[in-house]
Amino acid sequence: MPSDPRALQNQLLAALPAAEFEHFSSLLEPVEMAAGEVLYESGGQLQHVYFPTTAIVSLLYVLENGSTAEIAMVGNEGILGISLFMGGETTPSRAVVQRAGQAWRLRADLIKLEFNRAGPLLRLLLRYTQALITQMMQTAVCNRHHGVEQQVCRWLLLRLDRMSGQSLSMTQELIANLLGVRREGVTEAAGRLQRLGLIRYSRGRIEVLDRAGLEHAACECYRVVKHEFDRLLPPPPAEAGAGGTGYHGRSP
Missing domain, CATH: 2.60.120.10 (Jelly Rolls)
Known part of the structure; x- marks a missing residue:
């Protein structure tokens, strides 16, 4: 074509x-x-x-x-x-x-x-x-070294970097399967991020309300990956x- x-x-x-x-x-x-x-x-x-x-x-x-x-x-x-x-x-x-x-x-x-x-x-x-x-x-x-909440933050940020907008359709069960952790851990992490005003979670949809706050809550792993992509590409x-x-x- x-x-x-x-x-x-x-x-x-x-x-x-x-x-x-x-x-x-x-x-x-x-x-x-x-x-x-x-x-x-x-x-x-x-x-x-x-x-x-x-x-x-x-x-x-x-x-x-x-x-x-x-x-x-x-x-x-x-x-x-x-x-x-x-x-x-x-x-x-x-x-x-x-x-x-x-x-x-x-x-x-x-x-x-x-x-x-x-x-x-x-x-x-x-x-x-x-x-x-x-x-x-x-x-x-x-x-291996970071808690579920930090892993969830990292995962959400990597996902947002590859799409337009600040909301995504994703169940807690699917996130848990992708991270290889228990669903209860993801539920607890999502609840805390919501109480902090960083995200809004409802019926399988996650909306990021505070991108800067989410980056602050994430571990250094997200920043390492982003820096390498920015440096090389x-x-x-x-x-x-x-x-x-x-x-x-x-x-x-």
Whole structure:
């Protein structure tokens, strides 16, 4: 299909120089992602990479007893399926759509071809991979050393960074499953954050009332992850003042 300006909603695609974007975006296929849809299973052969625009996807580690815990989330800042261009064909994690929305996908053979061209896309994807690894490492540290309330704050902030608006539909049970903690702990944490005036929670919807206060209540893990993404990747188009033209003209 011809290049589509909607692809600029993904920050990695928008970061490509104009000529690279025109070439690369013509290879992409638009897809709709439904909440709960499984894009990859642990150990499964990867057929595509995905560039989310409005969808958000959780990368989950699945234990032998079926329990899961989120190790990272990917939204409009990134790409799903890094194993394909990092030399592997499978991934140990399960990718599940957390928030329904749109994405662009690219066949496995095409992403390998583009990566091996060793152009701007290669450098951009390697820097994103480093940022994603930081998120995974910090998630492991946070789950081991910080309380449920701080984990909930970190998770909410990471989610907000990958969407527009300040409210999200999410049950406490689902948050508990993603964090790998008991639901009672999430209920207690959400109740305290609500009493502090940081969020409003009602019937599976969480509205953030005080973003700055939520950041203050979070542990350093959120700030470490955000700093690494900000350091390694270009800012969103609105911050870059691109006026709808993405980051074209900047060297990634």
